[in-house]
Amino acid sequence: MPEPVLPSTARTLLARTARVQREGRAPGLVAGVVRDGGLAWSAGRGDVAEPHTDVQYRLGSISKTVTAVAVMRLRDEGRLALDDPLDRHVPGTPFGDRSVGQLLSHLAGAAAESPGGWWERVPGGPLADLRLSGEHVVLGEARRFHYSNLGFGLLGELVARLRGRSWEDVVTAEVLGPLGMTRTTPRPSGRAAQGYAVHPWADVVLPEPEHDAGVMAAAGQLWATLADLARFAAFLLGDTGDVLSPATLEEMAVPAGVDGSSPAWSAYGLGLQVLRVDGRTLTGHGGSMPGFLAGVFVDREEGTGGVSLANTTSGLDVLVPGLLADLRAAEPRVAEPWRPAEPPVPLEQLGVWYWGPAPHALRAVDGGLLHLGPLPGRSGRASRFRRDADGTWVGLDGYYAGEPLRIAGDHLDLGTFVFTRSPYDPAAPVPGDVDPRGWSATAGEA
Template sequence: MLPTTQRTLLARVARAQRDGRVPSLVAGVVRDGELAWHAGRGALPGGADADDVQYRIGSITKTVCAVTVLRLRDEGLLDLDDPLDTHLPGTPFGDRTVGQLLAHLAGAGAESPGLWWERTPGGPLAELGLSDDDRVLPAARRFHYSNLGFGLLGELVARRRGRCWTEVARDEVLLPLGMTRTSTRPQDPAAAGHAVHPWADLVLAEPEHDAGVMAPAGQLWCTARDLARLGAFLLGDTGGVLSPATVEEMTVPAGIDASSPVWAAYGLGVQVHRVEGATLVGHGGSMPGFLAGLWVDREEGTGALALGNTTAGMDPGLGAGLLADLRAAEPRIVDEWSPEPSPVDPALLGPWFWGPSPYVLRAVPGGLLHLSGLGRPGRTSRFRPGPDGTWVGLDGYFAGETLRIADGHLWLATFVFTRTPYDPAAPVPGGVHESGWHHRTG
């Protein structure tokens, strides 16, 4: 990384630590699958390397929890449409699905009942005393962030695996990714959690406990170097823990956070933000005494992280700012274009018509097809090869729909795309009026 870039990044981190009055702050940038740059400011544990100091990462733990759930799905042990009762019977959320819980669409309460779970010791699920009062919204009605929901997901994983969630996360996610300095309780060197007085430059120690069944919602402690490895995972270096296709599935927005001042959504265990033209995937985290953030730009192949030991005050836009600085100072040089075989006969590409609306079908890198409006807005989707010569929608309006190219037409859902507008020789639903195209409207 260029010295000028490093200075720009350091200046942003230094200002965030000073202006946010963060007792200690470690931040870094992920590039080429590793922690390419990092810096520490403030009172770090004596003699410790900044990238090896543990901080509590709060809700970034939810991303790890989601990975443990999706591993079960990919193994065929559950489906995202399964009601929770199928795998975790006896809760008030039995009719809510696994996928709804992952995307915060299950209408579960934001917090677990009882004392503030983040500042008091936790116990098993039975001690939560869940009731119908914890169902605060109908299922799939709106996004509602739920720590309780991820506690339930962790318990689901524990029941399916036959051991506690923390052990599953360690053995199936953390260790395979090389995150050997990530743990459920602090291991030295670790930062001490503090609250900073709102009107004076004073600090107060914050408590730290085992969260019990709520651990999957925010229990983990992590170093900058380990968090960078999780960032590389979100960028596609999955280490065999999940397939790249499943990680991409995690990043598809499911629930929209209407309270956010910017475009913000939630996928499956990850937050998805649109900031100044860039789509950032990752998660923020907060627990008493700690704030954290991990954000990656999958288009640029870069990520940024921040770890601070304060309950409030750290700039929530620090990660996005570091990525913006990096894009401006050292923009990614994209791969060279070179010809590659067309996944279909090139004669099938080009203009098509849905009724009178012009579309264009293109071959795009990766062996995919791309359908979009031609010269005007249209329903846009990419398609990957499917079984029996069909194609399956990856995104957009036709996500999940099957495209068939047969008999000189495109067959997509109930639509028939033809080479000319309302081709009278084509099987257009509803038929084509016998008078054909003419200049009279009366």
């Protein structure tokens, strides 16, 4: 069980939650913070039954992340590749040449919504009922991020066809069940909140409809309790069990098409939103359906997560990043103690290396990794590297993500860049060779 937050922290979190519920005029709002694998604090405001952790609300697009987990399981089993064209698994759509990975990261150019009636408010049917055509391809592939509910409906169909059973059955058996999310269901079950629209100019409410979205269910169908959503936050923090490997979860959280080193951005990975808020990187997903708003985001560096569920269509301020900021300010994470560890390469291979005249440091870091980056106070490219089975080191992030690093006695070979022990060492295989006249105080003619 996680250690509860301090009473003063609980007061701060409750004050923020109460303010958001009142100012956003949500009929009911439940929220919590997660650390050490479970809820360390939670509260309900408004018309919320107790225990507030066991009332279902619609998750909306958080369902997309669950769908993405099911897709990545198929990838890890070798049943598909992210570069596979959709037509290989779901033939006959106008998106046949778009890849599975592009659909997961909203880079496939698919229309934002499915054709026909507003799918979030009217019942849906099978894929054939959508009657997709070329007009639903609105952008070229990999041209730009374009959020697509339709794309995730197609991914749900892919999951169903490759598994030979419905999307609902697959995610229940392979994701929700193993994570212990027994109160997460495709339709409301047991105690569940009624969804409402709140009038913009008066304090009156209107019930919103609920239905089976058919093939679009994979984009927003699921209902869950706060306790179950907290379990999903723990999953996003790395408690993946047998559902996914930690490496695959980390892969899902890599922003697509965005430079993650910039100070502020919002991006999308493989079924996960990635946000930069007040200098922190948060991963997770928000959700909305008529009558409901939801959010689950985690700060993996801090080891904390936040969850919220409300039964209102719109108007609620984003709550979770504020809860995480409050928790971080009141009870900052205490780092694990440093302990000596054997480096993954001989000591003589570590230390200063030069890319041309620019000094960089190669050092061992936690997890058996290497880090290559400029010396403090200098600008330049930096990346972490993991050793592959063949002895090559592969970049994990930054400019050198995916690039091979090979370590020789007198140089490093990194994606055609050669790092040497001294600036442009003439004894090393420097591309273009080194001018035999060497370094000089005179910048004469060549």
